[in-house]
Amino acid sequence: DTEVTQTPKHLVMGMTNKKSLKCEQHMGHRAMYWYKQKAKKPPELMFVYSYEKLSINESVPSRFSPECPNSSLLNLHLHALQPEDSALYLCASSQVKSLRDTQYFGPGTRLTVL
Amino acid sequence: SQQGEEDPQALSIQEGENATMNCSYKTSINNLQWYRQNSGRGLVHLILIRSNEREKHSGRLRVTLDTSKKSSSLLITASRAADTASYFCASGGSNYKLTFGKGTLLTVNP
Numbered sequence: 276d277t278e279v280t281q282t283p284k285h286l287v288m289g290m291t292n293k294k295s296l297k298c299e300q301h302m303g304h305r306a307m308y309w310y311k312q313k314a315k316k317p318p319e320l321m322f323v324y325s326y327e328k329l330s331i332n333e334s335v336p337s338r339f340s341p342e343c344p345n346s347s348l349l350n351l352h353l354h355a356l357q358p359e360d361s362a363l364y365l366c367a368s369s370q371v372k373s374l375r376d377t378q379y380f381g382p383g384t385r386l387t388v389l
Numbered sequence: 390s391q392q393g394e395e396d397p398q399a400l401s402i403q404e405g406e407n408a409t410m411n412c413s414y415k416t417s418i419n420n421l422q423w424y425r426q427n428s429g430r431g432l433v434h435l436i437l438i439r440s441n442e443r444e445k446h447s448g449r450l451r452v453t454l455d456t457s458k459k460s461s462s463l464l465i466t467a468s469r470a471a472d473t474a475s476y477f478c479a480s481g482g483s484n485y486k487l488t489f490g491k492g493t494l495l496t497v498n499p
Binding site for chain 2: 279281315316317318320323331363365367373375376377378379380381382383385
């Protein structure tokens with residue numbers, strides 16, 4: 276199984292809402308990532324988890340809160356977002372032996388903040 | 390910061406033609422990867438070339454790497470309409486994360 280799944284596919288939320296994005300993989304990868312991608316731009320790294328521990332936080336605002344409850348799951352909790360946070364949120368996973376090697380991406384969650 | 394720069398930003402060709410995309414990077418790398426992204430979807434890994442390799446093939450894809458010029462190229466031969474997508478290079482460097490370039494939007498017309 277070389278698939279990374281993400282739910283939901285689309286999410287519309289108000290600035291006062293709390294929501295969560297979910298990501299799951301069953302490839303045995305112990306590194307998982309969250310990226311944010313704006314239209315016509317490359318993905319921007321947000322967080323990296325290695326062995327279920329947060330290893331990289333790219334100075335992401337605290338209104339984004341990641342969580343890795345086990346080796347297969349990665350969540351991104353959203354609270355008090357701004358309209359400029361509207362984007363495609365991508366989850367990825369990889370072998371942990373080198374975080375810079377091949378990453379496997381999910382299809383993304385298209386987030387709209389009203 | 391994004392260190393990779395793809396060239397061209399957009400490319401439109403006819404089916405059956407070859408497509409060449411270039412990527413430049415700024416710092417030393419461990420590897421250079423190419424990913425494809427269909428509109429609004431996730432990225433798909435295409436090929437990885439390590440810093441000690443100069444050329445690599447995978448099906449209709451050919452990647453070259455010139456570390457002296459800090460550049461790479463991706464050639465897609467005999468293109469198909471299904472190859473229409475955005476293509477990103479990504480460099481794996483000493484900071485143990487991938488840095489993506491700005492991407493090339495390839496349109497293959499039937």
